[in-house]
Amino acid sequence: MLITGASSGIGEALAVELARLGARVGLFARRADRLKRLAARIEHDGGSALVLPGDVAIRQDVHRAVEQMVAHWRTVDVLIANAGRGMHGAAETDAEAVRHVYSVNFLGAVNALEAVLPWMRRQGRGHVAAISSGTALLPRLAASPTYASSKMAMGRYFEGLGRELRAEGIFVTVVYPGFVRTEMTSGHKWMPFALEPDEAAFLIRRGIERGRRRVIFPRRTLWLGRIAQLAPLKVQLAGRRRYSGTPRKSP
Ligand SMILES: NC(=O)c1ccc[n+]([C@@H]2O[C@H](COP(=O)([O-])OP(=O)(O)OC[C@H]3O[C@@H](n4cnc5c(N)ncnc54)[C@H](OP(=O)(O)O)[C@@H]3O)[C@@H](O)[C@H]2O)c1
Numbered sequence: 471m472l473i474t475g476a477s478s479g480i481g482e483a484l485a486v487e488l489a490r491l492g493a494r495v496g497l498f499a500r501r502a503d504r505l506k507r508l509a510a511r512i513e514h515d516g517g518s519a520l521v522l523p524g525d526v527a528i529r530q531d532v533h534r535a536v537e538q539m540v541a542h543w544r545t546v547d548v549l550i551a552n553a554g555r556g557m558h559g560a561a562e563t564d565a566e567a568v569r570h571v572y573s574v575n576f577l578g579a580v581n582a583l584e585a586v587l588p589w590m591r592r593q594g595r596g597h598v599a600a601i602s603s604g605t606a607l608l609p610r611l612a613a614s615p616t617y618a619s620s621k622m623a624m625g626r627y628f629e630g631l632g633r634e635l636r637a638e639g640i641f642v643t644v645v646y647p648g649f650v651r652t653e654m655t656s657g658h659k660w661m662p663f664a665l666e667p668d669e670a671a672f673l674i675r676r677g678i679e680r681g682r683r684r685v686i687f688p689r690r691t692l693w694l695g696r697i698a699q700l701a702p703l704k705v706q707l708a709g710r711r712r713y714s715g716t717p718r719k720s721p
Contacts, residue, residue, distance in 0.1 A: 471537060472496040472546055474526050475553030476584050477504035480601065480674070481653030483667035484550060487675050489517030496539040496546070497583075498532070499553065500524040508605035525571070526553040526578030531587075536585040545593060548678075549586045551628075552601040556654050557616040568616045575620035580627070587640075593640040599678050600628035604648045605694055610699040612706035632683060644684055645674050648691030660709075663691045 471488060475481035477499035485495045489512040497505045502523035502524040509519035520542055524531030539546050540674040555573045561567035578598055590596025625644050632642030649661035650670045663686065665673075677685030686692055698706065 471548040471550065472522075472536065472582065472586060472663065473552060474497060474498045474532075474578065475601075477501040479654060480647070480650055480667050480670050481550070481552040482508055484552065484669035484674060485519070487668065487671040489519060490515065491675075492517075493548070494518040494520075494543050496520045496522050496535060498524055498526070498535050499669065500525055500653070526581060527573040529581045532578075532581045533585045536589070537712045540589060546586050546589045547593065547596050548577045549582055549596070549598045550601070550674075551582045551598065553578050553582075553622075554601065554603075554654070557614045562614065562616050569604065571616050571618050572623070575617070576627070579624055583631075590640050591638060592594045593639075597641045597643070597676065597678060598632075598635075599643045599645060600624055601645045601674070602628070604646045604686065604695065607646055607686070607692060608695040608699055611695055612703060612710045629683065630683075631684075632665045641681060643678050643682055645677065646684065652677050662694055 471493045473481050475584060476485045476497035481499070485508060489495050489715055495512065495517070497508055497519055499505055500523065502521060502660035503635070505521045505523060509521045512519040520539060522538060524535050536546055557567065557571050557573060583598060586596065593675035595634050602625040603612065605618045605623040606625045625646070628642050628644045635642055647670055649655060650652055651661070651664050652667055654663060670687070673687045674685060678711055698709065
């Protein structure tokens with residue numbers, strides 16, 4: 471199983487949760503030191519993990535990681551495309567910054583899919599879970615346009631592709647989380663119904679096991695978002711400023 475963005479937050483919690491249940495986890499992210507510590511923890515608890523440092527925006531990095539996994543375990547049957555980054559403020563209209571968010575959040579997931587797909591096709595089975603965001607389901611909400619649109623693209627792409635890949639025995643789940651307390655949201659002041667990473671990991675794992683096409687949690691955050699979409703734009707923008715607080719420096 472390949473997990474991108476495994477060095478912190480939801481990805482790290484998923485690696486722990488899935489390794490505990492016997493999955494062999496390939497841990498992919500840029501911070502190798504964090505991945506090494508996580509792999510040591512998993513192995514100490516009796517699991518099996520492989521440290522795969524790399525940048526998801528670089529196609530060759532992801533391909534190399536998958537080759538390493540296959541050399542080690544002969545197969546890759548599950549992909550969790552989780553690596554992602556946020557976006558704040560003035561950078562929203564900086565084309566280079568927007569391109570980078572897309573190259574991680576959307577194209578990074580496509581890079582990972584491209585790398586695992588030949589192996590899944592060869593086996594005639596596989597499962598891909600794409601971690602989008604609840605904001606992708608709320609098109610009229612004043613969220614970060616760059617982040618929200620990258621996650622909408624991800625949702626449409628993986629949901630669409632899921633219908634085609636099904637015929638080849640490859641199942642796709644798209645996950646739309648609400649707020650989760652992680653490094654990405656550490657600067658945010660107001661996060662209604664926020665979950666801890668291990669709670670999110672449990673819900674994602676359960677959704678994958680149940681073969682859900684869509685996993686949305688917590689549902690009440692989505693309902694709150696739907697109501698917030700009805701508020702005047704002025705009020706929404708004031709809420710967005712309150713939500714964002716002091717933005718964390720982007721990686
Ligand atoms: N937290 C929330 O409220 C929330 C809500 C909805 C959706 N999500 C989504 O959940 C996913 C995980 O986010 P999180 O909340 O767990 O945040 P996080 O703790 O900041 O984790 C982000 C992960 O992505 C990795 N990453 C970032 N850029 C990368 C790159 N270029 N190449 C490889 N890995 C990269 C980071 O590792 P390195 O820095 O080591 O590379 C890290 O492991 C993201 O896709 C996010 O959009 C989060």
